[in-house]
Amino acid sequence: MEPSNDDTLEAPAPDESRVPDHGEAVRIAEALLFASAEPLSAEDLAGRLPEGADVEKILEDLSAFYASRGVNLVRVAGKWAFRTASDLSFVLARNVVEQRKLSRAAMETLAIVAYHQPVTRAEIEEIRGVATSKGTLDTLMETGWIRLRGRRKAPGRPVTYGTTSHFLEHFGLDAIDDLPGLEELKGAGFIEGRVPSDFSVPVPSDDQALREDEDPLEGDDLFQPLEMDQTETGEE
Numbered sequence: 001m002e003p004s005n006d007d008t009l010e011a012p013a014p015d016e017s018r019v020p021d022h023g024e025a026v027r028i029a030e031a032l033l034f035a036s037a038e039p040l041s042a043e044d045l046a047g048r049l050p051e052g053a054d055v056e057k058i059l060e061d062l063s064a065f066y067a068s069r070g071v072n073l074v075r076v077a078g079k080w081a082f083r084t085a086s087d088l089s090f091v092l093a094r095n096v097v098e099q100r101k102l103s104r105a106a107m108e109t110l111a112i113v114a115y116h117q118p119v120t121r122a123e124i125e126e127i128r129g130v131a132t133s134k135g136t137l138d139t140l141m142e143t144g145w146i147r148l149r150g151r152r153k154a155p156g157r158p159v160t161y162g163t164t165s166h167f168l169e170h171f172g173l174d175a176i177d178d179l180p181g182l183e184e185l186k187g188a189g190f191i192e193g194r195v196p197s198d199f200s201v202p203v204p205s206d207d208q209a210l211r212e213d214e215d216p217l218e219g220d221d222l223f224q225p226l227e228m229d230q231t232e233t234g235e236e
Contacts, residue, residue, distance in 0.1 A: 020050035022057070029058045039079035039169060077168035078175070106136050110145060114167070114179060115204045118149045118160035118214060137161065145170065150214035160214055163206050176206040 029045055046055045059080060063073045071082045102110070109132055112124050125132050140146045144166040151157040163176065173179065182201040210216060 020053045022054065025049050025053040026058050026061055029055075030062060033062075033073065033080060033082055036081070039076055039081035041079045045080075074172065075174045076172055077165040079169075081169075083172065102139070103136070105130075105132065106139055109136050110140055110167075113140070113146050113161050114163050114176065115202050117162040117204065117206060118152075118211060119162075120152055120158040120160055122158060124161075148217055150210045150216050151218075153213050153215055157215065159217075176204045179204055 028049055032045060032048060033040060042055050042059065045058070046053070049055065049058070059073070066073045066082070070085055070088055072085050073080060074083050076083075105128075108128055109124055112127050113119055116123065116127065121132060121134075121137065137146070141148075144164055146161050146167070147164050149160040149162040151159055168174070168176065181203075185201065
């Protein structure tokens with residue numbers, strides 16, 4: 001027996017009233033990003049946008065809209081934030097108060113940590129060729145750019161250092177592998193002259209997981225001197 005028209009089952013029509021308005025969701029995301037003091041992840045935004053909002057599409061539309069404006073929506077350390085357009089940074093330079101200029105030793109140490117992490121103080125000194133004072137590492141930790149990772153499984157169990165998400169945010173990097181490689185460094189003039197055939201720039205990694213040669217930090221490591229201070233003379 002054929003079912004009558006009255007007996008035919010039909011799928012319920014989608015409730016269009018529950019589909020969020022994309023334009024309104026974009027406006028909300030824009031407001032959240034402008035008001036936030038810290039970069040926001042896609043998950044942060046999804047939790048505060050109307051249910052069902054297409055966060056990926058929203059970020060894509062906002063990035064395109066601000067691409068040619070005075071501020072750009074950029075991805076840093078895996079999160080999203082508004083930043084002054086790079087070609088306009090000189091306009092704001094006069095308004096920036098430089099509270100502390102890092103020393104050459106601190107900049108060299110930071111570069112070594114970024115490219116060679118996890119790295120110990122002794123390894124930093126071996127690469128630099130001069131002693132590195134504990135004060136230099138303390139300064140970089142105070143900026144929030146480097147952190148204690150763990151302890152090397154070696155005599156003396158020296159602590160290992162790595163970079164933080166604040167390092168990525170400050171230098172406008174989405175990930176640590178966005179750091180320039182050998183050819184980029186040569187092109188920018190940081191490496192001049194003939195380069196030895198065996199010279200290479202390591203591929204950096206800031207993987208949060210400890211490596212096989214690292215032990216986790218102990219509970220009191222953050223409240224006690226981590227290493228005996230060495231002679232600080234000779235640091236450049």
